[in-house]
Amino acid sequence: xxxxxxxxxxxxxxxxxxxxxxxxxxxxxxxxxxxxxxxxxxxxxxxxxxxxxxxxxxxxxxxxxxxxxxxxxxxxxxxxxxxxxxxxxxxxxxxxxxxxxxxxxxxxxxxxxxxxxxxxxxxxxxxxxxxxxxxxxxxxxxxxxxxxxxxxxxxxxxxxxxxxxxxxxxxxxxxxxxxxxxxxxxxxxxxxxxxxxxxxxxxxxxxxxxxxxxxxxxxxxxxxxxxxxxxxxxxxxxxxxxxxxxxxxxxxxxxxxxxxxxxxxxxxxxxxxxxxxxxxxxxxxxxxxxxxxxxxxxxxxxxxxxxxxxxxxxxxxxxxxxxxxxxxxxxxxxxxxxxxxxxxxxxxxxxxxxxxxxxxxxxxxxxxxxxxxxxxxxxxxxxxxxxxxxxxxxxxxxxxxxxxxxxxxxxxxxxxxxxxxxxxxxxxxxxxxxxxxxxxxxxxxxxxxxxxxxxxxxxxxxxxxxxxxxxxxxxxxxxxxxxxxxxx
Amino acid sequence: xxxxxxxxxxxxxxxxxxxxxxxxxxxxxxxxxxxxxxxxxxxxxxxxxxxxxxxxxxxxxxxxxxxxxxxxxxxxxxxxxxxxxxxxxxxxxxxxxxxxxxxxxxxxxxxxxxxxxxxxxxxxxxxxxxxxxxxxxxxxxxxxxxxxxxxxxxxxxxxxxxxxxxxxxxxxxxxxxxxxxxxxxxxxxxxxxxxxxxxxxxxxxxxxxxxxxxxxxxxxxxxxxxxxxxxxxxxxxxxxxxxxxxxxxxxxxxxxxxxxxxxxxxxxxxxxxxxxxxxxxxxxxxxxxxxxxxxxxxxxxxxxxxxxxxxxxxxxxxxxxxxxxxxxxxxxxxxxxxxxxxxxxxxxxxxxxxxxxxxxxxxxxxxxxxxxxxxxxxxxxxxxxxxxxxxxxxxxxxxxxxxxxxxxxxxxxxxxxxxxxxxxxxxxxxxxxxxxxxxxxxxxxxxxxxxxxxxxxxxxxxxxxxxxxxxxxxxxxxxxxxxxxxxx
Numbered sequence: 001x002x003x004x005x006x007x008x009x010x011x012x013x014x015x016x017x018x019x020x021x022x023x024x025x026x027x028x029x030x031x032x033x034x035x036x037x038x039x040x041x042x043x044x045x046x047x048x049x050x051x052x053x054x055x056x057x058x059x060x061x062x063x064x065x066x067x068x069x070x071x072x073x074x075x076x077x078x079x080x081x082x083x084x085x086x087x088x089x090x091x092x093x094x095x096x097x098x099x100x101x102x103x104x105x106x107x108x109x110x111x112x113x114x115x116x117x118x119x120x121x122x123x124x125x126x127x128x129x130x131x132x133x134x135x136x137x138x139x140x141x142x143x144x145x146x147x148x149x150x151x152x153x154x155x156x157x158x159x160x161x162x163x164x165x166x167x168x169x170x171x172x173x174x175x176x177x178x179x180x181x182x183x184x185x186x187x188x189x190x191x192x193x194x195x196x197x198x199x200x201x202x203x204x205x206x207x208x209x210x211x212x213x214x215x216x217x218x219x220x221x222x223x224x225x226x227x228x229x230x231x232x233x234x235x236x237x238x239x240x241x242x243x244x245x246x247x248x249x250x251x252x253x254x255x256x257x258x259x260x261x262x263x264x265x266x267x268x269x270x271x272x273x274x275x276x277x278x279x280x281x282x283x284x285x286x287x288x289x290x291x292x293x294x295x296x297x298x299x300x301x302x303x304x305x306x307x308x309x310x311x312x313x314x315x316x317x318x319x320x321x322x323x324x325x326x327x328x329x330x331x332x333x334x335x336x337x338x339x340x341x342x343x344x345x346x347x348x349x350x351x352x353x354x355x356x357x358x359x360x361x362x363x364x365x366x367x368x369x370x371x372x373x374x375x376x377x378x379x380x381x382x383x384x385x386x387x388x389x390x391x392x393x394x395x396x397x398x399x400x401x402x403x404x405x406x407x408x409x410x411x412x413x414x415x416x417x418x419x420x421x422x423x424x425x426x427x428x429x430x431x432x433x434x435x436x437x438x439x440x441x442x443x444x445x446x447x448x449x450x451x452x453x454x455x456x457x458x459x460x461x462x463x464x465x466x467x468x469x470x471x472x473x474x475x476x477x478x479x480x481x482x483x484x485x486x487x488x
Numbered sequence: 489x490x491x492x493x494x495x496x497x498x499x500x501x502x503x504x505x506x507x508x509x510x511x512x513x514x515x516x517x518x519x520x521x522x523x524x525x526x527x528x529x530x531x532x533x534x535x536x537x538x539x540x541x542x543x544x545x546x547x548x549x550x551x552x553x554x555x556x557x558x559x560x561x562x563x564x565x566x567x568x569x570x571x572x573x574x575x576x577x578x579x580x581x582x583x584x585x586x587x588x589x590x591x592x593x594x595x596x597x598x599x600x601x602x603x604x605x606x607x608x609x610x611x612x613x614x615x616x617x618x619x620x621x622x623x624x625x626x627x628x629x630x631x632x633x634x635x636x637x638x639x640x641x642x643x644x645x646x647x648x649x650x651x652x653x654x655x656x657x658x659x660x661x662x663x664x665x666x667x668x669x670x671x672x673x674x675x676x677x678x679x680x681x682x683x684x685x686x687x688x689x690x691x692x693x694x695x696x697x698x699x700x701x702x703x704x705x706x707x708x709x710x711x712x713x714x715x716x717x718x719x720x721x722x723x724x725x726x727x728x729x730x731x732x733x734x735x736x737x738x739x740x741x742x743x744x745x746x747x748x749x750x751x752x753x754x755x756x757x758x759x760x761x762x763x764x765x766x767x768x769x770x771x772x773x774x775x776x777x778x779x780x781x782x783x784x785x786x787x788x789x790x791x792x793x794x795x796x797x798x799x800x801x802x803x804x805x806x807x808x809x810x811x812x813x814x815x816x817x818x819x820x821x822x823x824x825x826x827x828x829x830x831x832x833x834x835x836x837x838x839x840x841x842x843x844x845x846x847x848x849x850x851x852x853x854x855x856x857x858x859x860x861x862x863x864x865x866x867x868x869x870x871x872x873x874x875x876x877x878x879x880x881x882x883x884x885x886x887x888x889x890x891x892x893x894x895x896x897x898x899x900x901x902x903x904x905x906x907x908x909x910x911x912x913x914x915x916x917x918x919x920x921x922x923x924x925x926x927x928x929x930x931x932x933x934x935x936x937x938x939x940x941x942x943x944x945x946x947x948x949x950x951x952x953x954x955x956x957x958x959x960x961x962x963x964x965x966x967x968x969x970x971x972x973x974x975x976x
Contacts, residue, residue, distance in 0.1 A: 062918060081972065082667065089909045092920040109706065113600040126920075129634060131908025133926065134671035135959050136969030139869070140638040140861055143959075144672040146617060147907060149922045150628040177719065179570065183622035184632040210723045214730035217705050218597065231665065235698045235723060242702035258918055362918070368911055370921045372881050373628055381627070393860050419635060420619025421577045423856055430550060430746055430850070432580040432614075433858045434637045438621065451954060455947035458958075462940040470943070470958045471623050471631075481624035484569065 003032045004294055004359075007060040009040040009053075011070025013268025018280035019070045021334035022287050028338040029306075031291065031299045036060050040083065042073040051090075052083035061091070061259060065362040068290055069263045070283060073270075081132065084263070088125050093254035093261055094152065095159040096123040096233065099289065100240040100250060104348060105311035106320055108245045110220070116348075117243045119216075120225045122163070123233025124156040124188075125254055130230045137468040138391045141436040148184040148229060151371035153191040159255060160227040161199040167353055171224045172196070174206040175232060183483055188229055213239060248319055251285035253293065258362035262290040276330045279317040281307070284337075295355035304350035306340040376477070385414070385442035385473035386454040387482070391466040393435050396424035399465070403439055406461050410447030414440045417485035438485070442473065491520045492782055492847075495548040497528040497541075499558025501756025506768035507558045509822035510775050516826040517794075519779065519787045524548050528571065530561040539578075540571035549579065549747060553850040556778055557751045558771060561758075569620065572751070576613050581742035581749055582640065583647040584611040584721065587777065588728040588738060592836065593799035594808055596733045598708070604836075605731045607704075608713045610651070611721025612644040612676075613742055618718045625956040626879045629924040636672040636717060639859035641679040647743060648715040649687040655841055659712045660684070662694040663720060671971055676717055700724060704731070736807055739773035741781065746850035750778040764818045767805040769795070772825075783843035792838035794828040801828075864965070873902070873930035873961035874942040875970070879954040881923045884912035887953070891927055894949050898935030902928045905973035926973070930961065 008023075010016040026033065038057035045052045052074070061067045067087070074082045088096070102110070102117045110117055133145040157174070164172050174192040178185040189206060196204035207215070209232045215222060216239055228236055241250035247266035254261040264283040272278055284307060291300035315336045318327040328336060392399055396416045403413050416424035417440075418433040441457070443449040451472050458470050474481040496511075498504040514521065526545035533540045540562065549555045555575070562570045576584070590598070590605045598605055621633040645662070652660050662680040666673040677694060684692035695703070697720045703710060704727055716724055729738035735754035742749040752771040760766055772795060779788035803824045806815035816824060880887050884904040891901050904912035905928075906921040929945070931937040939960050946958050962969040 058916075062916070085668070089907075089919070090916045091918045094920070109597060109601045109603060113597045115597060126907055126909075129665075129669055132668065132670075132971050132973075133875075133905075133908050134669065134971040135875070136671060136962065136964060136967075137960075139863060139867075139964055140859075142636045142672040142675045144634040144636075144669050146632040146634055147924075148630045148632075149907070149924070151920075151922050152907070155920075177617075177722075180573070180620065180719075181617055181622065181632050182620075183624060184630040187630045210726035213701070213723050213727035214734060217727055217730035218734060231668075232723070235701050235720070238698035239701035239705055239727065242705035246702060246706060256918070257920070365917045367883050367885075368906075368915070368917055368919050368921050370881055370883060370923060371628075372923050375627060379627075387621075387623075393858055395855050395858060397855075417621075418856075419577070419614055419637070419640070420621055421614075427856070428546075428550070428578045429853045429856055430579045430744070431577070431856050432582070432639075432643075432745070433856050434639050435858060435860050436635075436637075451956075452947060452950040455943060455950050455955065455958070459940060459943035459947050462943050467939060467943065468960050468962075470946075472625075472956050474624065474956075476624065476627055479624075483620050483622040485620075 003034045005034040005036055005064050006066040006068055007038050007064045008035045009038050009057070009067065009069040011268065012041045012073040013071060013270050013273045014278035015070025015072065015268060017276055017330050018264070018278050018283045021280040021330050022284045024334050025284065025303060025337050026287065029299050029303050029341055031296060036064060040069065040072060042075055045075045045080065051086055062362060062364060065259050065359070066290065067259065067261045068287060069261060071264055071266055071268045073268045085130060087261060088254050091256055091259040092126065093256035093259060094125050094155045095255045096125040097163070097253045097255060098237050098250060100244045102244055103249055103311050104308065104345060105314060105316065106245040106249055108243065110243050115221060117220050119220060119223050119240050121233060121237045121240055122156060122160040122225060122227040123237060124152060124228065124230050126230070127152045128230030137389065138435050140434055146184060148188050150187060150191060150373050153188045154195060157192050157195040157227060160225055161195055161202060163356065164202050164225050165199060166356060169202070169224045171203040171205070173223055173226045175209045175212040175226055175228045175236065176206060177209050177232070179208060185229065192227065209236070212236060216240065216243070245320060248279045248282050249285070250282055251289050253286065253289045255357070260293060260357070262286045277318055278330050279319050280330055280334060292355065293357035294359050297352065297355060301350045301352055302341060305344045306337050306342070308345035308348065308350065309340045309343040310336050312345045379477040382475045383449055383451045383454060383472050384475050385440065385449070386458065387471040387473060388439045388441065388458060388461065388467050389469040390437050390439060391435055391468055392437060396437065399437060399439065400424055402464050403441065403461060406457060407441065410444050411441055411449070412444060414442045415485055420485060422485040436468065491522045493522040493524055493552050494554040494556055495526050495552045496523045497526050497545070497555065497557040499756065500529045500561040501559060501758050501761045502766035503558025503560065503756060505764055505818050506752070506766050506771045509768040509818050510772045512822050513772065513791060513825050514775065517787050517791050517829055519784060524552060528557065528560060530563055533563045533568065539574055550850060550852060553747050553847070554778065555747065555749045556775060557749060559752055559754055559756045561756045573618060575749060576742050579744055579747040580614065581744035581747060582613050582643045583743045584613040585651070585741045585743060586725050586728070586738060588732045590732055591737055591799050592796065592833065593802060593804065594733040594737055596731065598731050603709060605708050607708060607711050607728050609721060609725045609728055610644060610648040610713060610715040611725060612640060612716065612718050614718070615640045616718035625877065626923050628922055634672060636676050638675060638679060638861050641676045642683060645680050645683040645715060648713055649683055649690060651844065652690050652713050653687060654844060657690070657712045659691040659693070661711055661714045663697045663700040663714055663716045663724065664694060665697050665720070667696060673717065680715065697724070701727060704728065733808060736767045736770050737773070738770055739777050741774065741777045743845070748781060748845070750774045765806055766818050767807050768818055768822060780843065781845035782847050785840065785843065789838045789840055790829060793832045794825045794830070796833035796836065796838065797828045797831040798825050800833045867965040870963045871937055871939045871942060871960050872963050873928065873937070874946065875959040875961060876927045876929065876946060876949065876955050877957040878925050878927060879923055879956055880925060884925065887925060887927065888912055890952050891929065891949060894945060895929065898932050899929055899937070900932060902930045903973055908973060910973040924956065
């Protein structure tokens, strides 16, 4: 096999030290990769690159299709977005895959209790609250939008099932909060079971995310692959990292259609930077996920077995292992693994398996892809009203008439809620309100309205009250496209 | 002390069995309470009460101020909201307090590893995505609004610090995701440190919620009190329940200014309903939180010690404990505790402490309270533009001119994003889009606009493109009240 060229960003803090250690191991194992080192990270923000990378770095990644990166720091300050998140989103790496497996030599609560861990988390990597779309609506009220889309859900669920099929998992679990977020997480869950039908040999089930958190700390052995939305997946991933000893042992892959990113997700550890004592294991494991993705199975298995053998023999950096034995520094730890190339651990050997990806060089699209799912023929979309969000320090009974006086026959004020709880026309005097209400206006059944009419109405009402936001109420065929208020 | 009258709802499924067991224990311990049994739960939805409770039940709770409830089921079906959530929100029980403590006799991964658990979670109980404000914006795109407010954050943080002060905790930790949700969780965190200043004797610190998940499964002993937003608190609560043996051992209190609810949060267990084998421990522990809240410390301590003694002696229902010893049924388990009233466990005795609440009968407000924080004198609020959310299957370069042609001098199209990632004027061709864009229009520095103008502009643009939502862009003094797009 001829060499594959990949882009490598060493990262900030301990990044360069651990990346050098990993690449030394790769070289010793004669991994057929060529490295193109690129400029990304904190210092490139400081040099004026607002996304934390040079145009050459971006071009390199978009040409090679693979980015192997160390930890990076995002400068603190308002308006600066995380470089890690920007990279994942800009390049549409829609699935974050993390694999958590007990390692002999890494002691945890669960290893002490004799419970082996072997869980793969697949996290949707683009949507949810990670859109970062936030507004201060009043001086007291902040809003973050949480988006879940059908195409985005399809991509991540299909990835999870494809991975399960390719790698021999027999069960995929969807975790969600669809009992509360009935429309957004309801959509995520609905798409999960639609995609599951294409994989009849794999058991598909689902679980409420809080129940998952409880079961992961009580019976982690019940789960093989768990697929989740973005933030829930983030939290559950780190929970699982805790089960196997922390972020120092938790690799991460961000998989996209054209570009994939393999990275250690731990921090840059400025306190130990330059001391050559950092633990390179998470970055090495991430690199092994990359080799498997690229189909370099033989090299991945050989290196992984050497790592497992090394750990099993009590070799450790200062952050883990037996306090009574020598702490290896980064270079010594990497050299121990290099010396052990060819050795195998006594149990829990590296899985051999098949390539986990279908790597081809990116074909640069001419334009952005707009993913649209097939529309049901003949389904009528219809605007049936509007939710107006307004700032007011008055109670709901004072607010209602302001709206009613603008409504012509056929339109009616249906309800007013505060923090999601109905306060008008009925409610409880015990409901504590803030200075931001949602006011729902609906058309009578025989009255046809439109979004233009609703916005025009809003602009008239806006003469009398401050409208922070408007949201159309729509029906899709017979299906109502909005939720009721609590208590409505 | 004369008797306090409380409202009791036995609940669905195993609810009546475990409630009877708990009240039998209370009676045996001569707890000075009078019970008013009320009608709430699944069967009252079926009888046509849309909130799952009768008007008499509501009146009882609002008069007595205390609701002690068993588990309840919400009927499945669109539009029906959870009775538990409705109760919490309608009566503004803003703080959910849960206490997780290792129990001798309840074996867990952590007890096997010799790690004792003693953590209190305080969860904001009204806001976040629990507002349940959701819309389908297009056939492909669902939105859930996540609200965080300053008054709501103040209430829950003050509760956490007051509790810490009253009960002798020395540390309160705020968990959040302010690195991603900089405005919403940023507000929650900012208010935390503002309130912390009033409690200088208590150590206040904060942690990213995914890091918390990792640390809770690795070093739970590092935490005393953790305060979180609603869904994050929900997930972390159940994680902690897992640490101590599951929901069967995890009590819950919902504390409000006028009304407080004490409940078991486990399910109604229809599979074992009527068999008299359910475990009443979680409901009993919730009842003990209620006694402590009401200042009935002596009774609480006596019953808790009897429970701990009973568990320590290996008495257990069928869901836990030594499989080789007898399973006690619900009645036998309760009777064992009754017989042990007066006994104390060999270690981890019940804490004595002071009343955790300041109970007084609710004073029914004449009208809903609108909580508004003091405004900074002279701060100018100013509309500086609008975010328009639109449905389109075109790429951003096709969409931009539709907006530009409606803009008069002084207003400019600043950027277009898709799923939060900027795609116009610059972006990456690798960014995968869905059929829903955000289009940001801003006023030039020297142009004064207003929300009425922005809405009027929206209604004109709506002739050419479907606008699903509008969101004002506002400045508060010098502070910009909205986030940038990823890559902007």
